[in-house]
Amino acid sequence: xxxxxxxxxxxxxxxxxxxxxxxxxxxxxxxxxxxxxxxxxxxxxxxxxxxxxxxxxxxxxxxxxxxxxxxxxxxxxxxxxxxxxxxxxxxxxxxxxxxxxxxxxxxxxxxxxxxxxxxxxxxxxxxxxxxxxxxxxxxxxxxxxxxxxxxxxxxxxxxxxxxxxxxxxxxxxxxxxxxxxxxxxxxxxxxxxxxxxxxxxxxxxxxxxxxxxxxxxxxxxxxxxxxxxxxxxxxxxxxxxxxxxxxxxxxxxxxxxxxxxxxxxxxxxxxxx
Numbered sequence: 001x002x003x004x005x006x007x008x009x010x011x012x013x014x015x016x017x018x019x020x021x022x023x024x025x026x027x028x029x030x031x032x033x034x035x036x037x038x039x040x041x042x043x044x045x046x047x048x049x050x051x052x053x054x055x056x057x058x059x060x061x062x063x064x065x066x067x068x069x070x071x072x073x074x075x076x077x078x079x080x081x082x083x084x085x086x087x088x089x090x091x092x093x094x095x096x097x098x099x100x101x102x103x104x105x106x107x108x109x110x111x112x113x114x115x116x117x118x119x120x121x122x123x124x125x126x127x128x129x130x131x132x133x134x135x136x137x138x139x140x141x142x143x144x145x146x147x148x149x150x151x152x153x154x155x156x157x158x159x160x161x162x163x164x165x166x167x168x169x170x171x172x173x174x175x176x177x178x179x180x181x182x183x184x185x186x187x188x189x190x191x192x193x194x195x196x197x198x199x200x201x202x203x204x205x206x207x208x209x210x211x212x213x214x215x216x217x218x219x220x221x222x223x224x225x226x227x228x229x230x231x232x233x234x235x236x237x238x239x240x241x242x243x244x245x246x247x248x249x250x251x252x253x254x255x256x257x258x259x260x261x262x263x264x265x266x267x268x269x270x271x272x273x
Contacts (some may be wrong), residue, residue, distance in 0.1 A: 005145055005148070006091045006092075006145035006147065006257050007040065007067065007069060007071060008040050008041045008071075008091070008092070009091075009145060009147055009171075010067075011040060012171075012172075012212050012233070012234075017228070017233050017234075017235065018040040018041060018233070019038070019039055019040050019041075019235045019237070020039050020040055020041035020042055020043055020071070020232050020234070020235065020237070021034065021039060021042060021043065021236070021237050021239060021240070022042070022043040022044075022045055022218075022236065022238065022239035022240070022241070023042045023043070023044060023059075023239065023240050024045065024049045024054055024239055024240055024241060025240050025241075026051070028062070029140060030240070031059075031063045031065070031066040031068060032064040032066060033091065034063070034068050034235060035066040035067060039067060039068055040068070040142070041068060041069040041070070041071050041092070042063050042068055042069075042070055042071065043071050043073065043174075043216065043236055043239075044056065044059055044060070044071065044072045044073070044090075045072075045073045045239075046072060046073060046074060046075050046085070047074070047075050047076070047096045053084060053088060056081060056085065056088050056090075057087075057088030057089055058084075058136060060072070060090050060091075061088075061089045064089060069091045069092065070089060070090050070091055070092070070185055071090065071092035071093070071094060071147065071149065072085040072090040072092070072093060072094065073093075073094035073095075073096055073105075073130060073151070074093060074095060074096070075096075076096065077096070077097070077103040077106070077107065079107060079117075079270065080248075082095070082107060082110040082111055083110050083114055083115070083117075083140050086110075086111065086114060086146060091145055091146065091147065091230050092146065092147030092148075092149055092171075092230055093107065093111050093146070093148060093149065093197070094149040094150070094151055094174055095107045095149070095150055095151060096151045096153075096176075097151055097153055097154060097157075097179070098150040098151055098152065098157055098164060099154060099156045099157045099160065100160070101160070101164060104164055104167045104170065105125075105167055107148060107150070108148050108167060108168070108169035108170060109121055109168070110149040111143065111146045111147075112143050112146065112148060112169045113125075113143065113266060114139075114142065114146075115142075116139065121187075126223035147171045147172060148168060148169055148170055149170075149171060149172040149173065150164065150172075150173050150174070151173075151174050151175075151176050152164070152173050152174070152175055152176070152180070152202055153175065153176030153177075153178075153179035153180045153183065154179060154180065154183040154185075155183045155184060158180075158181050158198055158201065158202070159203070161202065161205055162205065165206060165209050165211055170211060171211065171212060171234075172206075172211060172212035172213060172214070173202065173211060173212070173213045174207050174213075174214055174234070174236060175199055175202055175203075175213070175215040175216070176193070176217055177195075177199070177215055177216065177217055180195070180198060181201075184198060190219070190223070192219075199215060199227065199230075200230055203215075203227065203230050203232055204230070204231060206231075207233075209243075212233055212234050213231070213232050213233065213234060214232050214233070214234030214235060214236045215227050215232060215236065216236040216237075217236075217237065217238070218238045218239055218242040219238075222236050
């Protein structure tokens with residue numbers, strides 16, 4: 001099963017900024033809503049959200065039909081899960097909580113060398129066998145539209161950042177601010193100098209290597225602007241439940257004030273994906 005062209009990848013290769021959000025809902029109207037918002041991609045999370053393979057495939061195909069690229073975060077650093085998501089229609093794979101070169105190498109192999117697996121693939125990657133020319137051309141063409149993305153969201157990953165970014169075939173990094181802040185011992189302290197230093201380090205290191213990078217914030221859009229100015233070129237802004245909650249709270253406060261009632265009971269709490 002081959003893929004159509006990846007519009008998101010084409011924009012990134014032209015040096016353009018790209019925009020997306022995380023979608024956790026499976027309703028049939030969400031793809032049209034994201035397309036109307038002018039999004040380039042949706043981030044579909046199967047690490048924290050219980051989605052079946054059938055639901056995931058239907059979502060991927062629906063978004064692709066609207067011209068919105070589906071990027072799927074798999075549940076764990078498992079190359080077989082990556083292949084399953086690609087088979088279902090994903091055009092980008094995010095590996096959660098990457099901390100080792102071995103994990104990332106396996107992800108790249110799954111995303112960039114599909115459908116090769118097993119001992120033969122390992123021999124090709126290690127240089128123990130030479131891949132025949134026709135097979136090399138086929139694999140390159142078959143997987144050209146696939147984006148390989150690593151979640152950098154822990155202190156060990158930060159400490160091994162240069163080694164991870166040196167893995168050939170890595171296209172992009174998504175920074176997980178919540179898990180990173182917890183790993184730093186600064187839970188949800190997103191304005192703390194040490195947290196900001198860590199994010200800045202990741203962004204600058206990625207861009208120096210020509211690797212695309214974004215940070216998934218569910219808070220104020222001004223935070224996205226802050227990190228764009230530091231070099232982030234993939235905006236992964238918020239997720240459906242957070243956006244719904246924030247807007248509903250704003251609207252209900254407005255209505256309550258107009259009706260003479262006390263606003264504030266509907267203030268949104270911390271929402272994390």
